[in-house]
Every structure is written in C-alpha cells, then in structure tokens.
Amino acid sequence: MRVTVVGGGHGCYAAAAEMAEKGHNVRLWRRDKQALESLSDAGAITLVDHRGRREVPLERITASLAEAVDDAELVIIPLPATTHQSLSVELAPLWQSGQVVYLPPGTFGSYLFMKTMREAGNEANVSFAETGTLPYLARKHGDREVVVSAYATRLPTGVFPSRNSDRALAVLRKAYPSIEPVEDALSGALMNAGPIIHPPLILMNAGPLEYFPSWDIHNEGTQPAIRRVTDALDAERIALREALGYVAPHFPLADHYSAGGDEWMYGNAAHEKLTDSGDWREKIELEQHRYMLEDTRLGLSLMVSLGRWLGLATPVAEGLMVLGSAVTGRDFYAEGRTLESMGLNSLDLAGFSGLLREGI
Numbered sequence: 229m230r231v232t233v234v235g236g237g238h239g240c241y242a243a244a245a246e247m248a249e250k251g252h253n254v255r256l257w258r259r260d261k262q263a264l265e266s267l268s269d270a271g272a273i274t275l276v277d278h279r280g281r282r283e284v285p286l287e288r289i290t291a292s293l294a295e296a297v298d299d300a301e302l303v304i305i306p307l308p309a310t311t312h313q314s315l316s317v318e319l320a321p322l323w324q325s326g327q328v329v330y331l332p333p334g335t336f337g338s339y340l341f342m343k344t345m346r347e348a349g350n351e352a353n354v355s356f357a358e359t360g361t362l363p364y365l366a367r368k369h370g371d372r373e374v375v376v377s378a379y380a381t382r383l384p385t386g387v388f389p390s391r392n393s394d395r396a397l398a399v400l401r402k403a404y405p406s407i408e409p410v411e412d413a414l415s416g417a418l419m420n421a422g423p424i425i426h427p428p429l430i431l432m433n434a435g436p437l438e439y440f441p442s443w444d445i446h447n448e449g450t451q452p453a454i455r456r457v458t459d460a461l462d463a464e465r466i467a468l469r470e471a472l473g474y475v476a477p478h479f480p481l482a483d484h485y486s487a488g489g490d491e492w493m494y495g496n497a498a499h500e501k502l503t504d505s506g507d508w509r510e511k512i513e514l515e516q517h518r519y520m521l522e523d524t525r526l527g528l529s530l531m532v533s534l535g536r537w538l539g540l541a542t543p544v545a546e547g548l549m550v551l552g553s554a555v556t557g558r559d560f561y562a563e564g565r566t567l568e569s570m571g572l573n574s575l576d577l578a579g580f581s582g583l584l585r586e587g588i
Contacts, residue, residue, distance in 0.1 A: 334358025360419030386416030389587030423527025529564020
C-alpha cells in the first residue's frame with residue numbers, strides 16, 4: 229500500500245518506520261529542511277524498540293507536500309492538533325478521491341480538514357479518520373532515530389463522513405490491525421486521552437515543572453490527588469459520550485494505570501513501560517508546550533463547548549481550561565476548537581448527526 233506520513237515528530241518517525249517494516253511503500257514529508265537533509269542522506273530511520281535497534285529504509289523522503297500526497301492510498305498525520313489549521317490549508321487542494329487520512333489523535337480535526345478542503349473548492353471524496361491516541365509511546369533521539377517504548381494494541385477509530393466507514397476502515401486495518409470501529413469521527417475525538425491525562429498533570433505539577441531542570445509528570449508527578457482529578461475529568465468525557473448516544477467501551481483512562489482489568493489502548497501495564505523508559509523526564513515550558521496549547525486549549529475547549537451545547541456541566545474540564553488560561557495569559561475558550569469556532573453550535577442533535585454521517 230502507498231502510505232504517506234506527514235510530519236517530523238516522534239509519532240511521525242515511528243509511523244514511517246513501522247509502515248515500512250510492514251512492507252508498505254512509505255513517503256515521509258517534513259518541513260524542517262535541515263533535519264530532512266540528515267534523514268535524506270541516510271535514506272532510513274533508526275528504529276529502537278523491544279526487538280532491538282535497526283535501520284528501516286523509506287521509499288521517499290521529501291519536502292514537497294504535493295509529491296508526498298499524490299496518489300497515496302493512506303495519509304497518516306501523527307502531528308499535534310496545533311498544526312491542523314495551517315496544514316489543512318496547505319493540503320486542501322491536494323486531496324484526491326478515495327484517499328484515507330488518519331489523525332492519531334485528532335481533536336475533531338477530521339471536520340476541520342474536510343471543511344478547509346471544501347472551502348478551497350476541492351470536492352474530492354476523502355475519508356478523514358481519527359482515534360484516541362498516537363499508536364506509539366515514542367520519543368525521537370536525534371534527527372533520524374526514534375525509540376518506541378510501546379505499540380498500541382487497541383485503536384478506537386471513527387470516520388468522517390461515517391458513510392465511508394467500511395472502506396476507510398478496511399484501508400486503515402492494512403496499516404493498523406488493532407483498529408476498532410466506533411460510531412463516527414466525533415466519537416473518535418472523544419476517545420482522545422491527551423486532554424484527560426495531560427492537563428491535570430501539567431497544571432497540578434506546575435511548581436516542580438518550573439523549578440526543576442527536568443521533571444517526569446508520569447512518574448513522580450502522578451500522585452493519588454492528581455489521579456482523582458484525572459478520574460473526575462474522564463467521567464465528564466464519558467458523560468459527554470453517553471449524552472451524544474455513543475456506547476461502551478469508552479476506554480476509561482483508569483485502565484491505562486491498571487495492571488489488570490480491561491485492556492487499554494496500549495495494553496496492560498503501559499504506564500510502567502512509559503515511566504521505565506525515562507524518555508518522559510523532560511523540561512516542559514508551560515506557556516508553549518503542546519500539553520498546554522493542544523490538550524488544555526484545544527482538547528478541553530472542545531469538551532466544554534460540547535457540554536454547553538448539550539446542557540451538561542463539565543466543571544473539571546472548564547476549571548482546568550480556565551487555569552491554563554491564567555497560567556499562559558490567554559483565553560483558551562476564545563482560541564479553542566469549540567463548536568462556535570467551527571460554526572457548528574447552531575445545529576441541533578439531529579443536524580449534527582446528519583453532518584457526521586454525510587459530511588460536508
């Protein structure tokens with residue numbers, strides 16, 4: 229299968245390496261020309277995981293989006309949602325009918341990408357899909373090396389428009405057999421673990437994050453008081469899903485921390501794999517880190533706006549979003565990915581359901 233990976237982040241390198249090892253013809257695009265030159269010279273990504281260290285050749289490494297996307301069957305965009313607005317504009321005229329685009333995770337970016345495509349006058353029949361997490365716990369070590377601590381074992385995935393689900397999921401399963409279908413793209417967006425796990429961790433660890441040169445929010449930063457807030461926030465996410473008519477499994481985040489019970493997206497004991505790696509001991513700049521600008525600003529604002537639209541209170545999500553605004557001096561709701569900002573707040577539930585099914 230012809231697979232394109234868009235971006236040069238941790239998940240992008242992991243996706244490119246995994247897809248190539250699975251026998252797909254992989255193209256990788258990234259914007260950073262200096263980093264791209266180092267990768268192009270080698271023609272391969274160095275992958276380190278439970279199977280050891282090895283070189284994984286890629287078919288093509290390019291700085292041209294048009295070259296990367298042309299004739300691709302599957303386009304994977306494992307980038308933060310903060311990149312979606314500008315990237316969707318660049319990609320809007322390039323999409324071709326039949327293509328499947330995967331946003332792992334998406335924060336309802338599937339709607340944004342299709343809306344921008346239509347506004348550019350592109351009427352191609354493209355399927356945009358999103359899931360609840362990156363398929364990898366991964367960190368880059370240098371310009372062309374990526375270390376993968378764990379691979380996702382369950383990827384709840386929804387498609388926009390959902391009428392394309394059967395074909396899109398068939399394509400996606402060639403890349404990720406661990407995909408599990410959910411109702412639609414909004415259901416997939418409300419599986420996103422980032423806005424549940426990261427805002428409590430960074431805001432309730434703000435003191436040590438600013439004081440120490442590095443701090444592991446997933447290790448010493450994950451304490452019982454913070455986990456109780458995370459559970460309360462996750463309960464609000466699940467309540468939103470149920471109010472929208474989405475059914476279980478809801479993938480409660482508590483399963484991520486449990487060594488037994490229901491398997492979460494990365495399997496049992498995934499939290500221990502993450503902390504044991506040491507790769508998440510880092511310096512987090514609160515005013516600019518993606519945990520703040522992506523998960524707190526975009527992810528929580530989406531939850532809060534859905535709650536307001538449904539008449540369902542989300543006090544923990546709203547409180548954390550307001551705290552993030554105070555820490556950064558910005559208005560996260562005004563800047564957020566809300567129903568208002570996407571022009572969807574005037575729809576009723578039936579109209580929203582029709583949009584999710586039929587697309588734009």
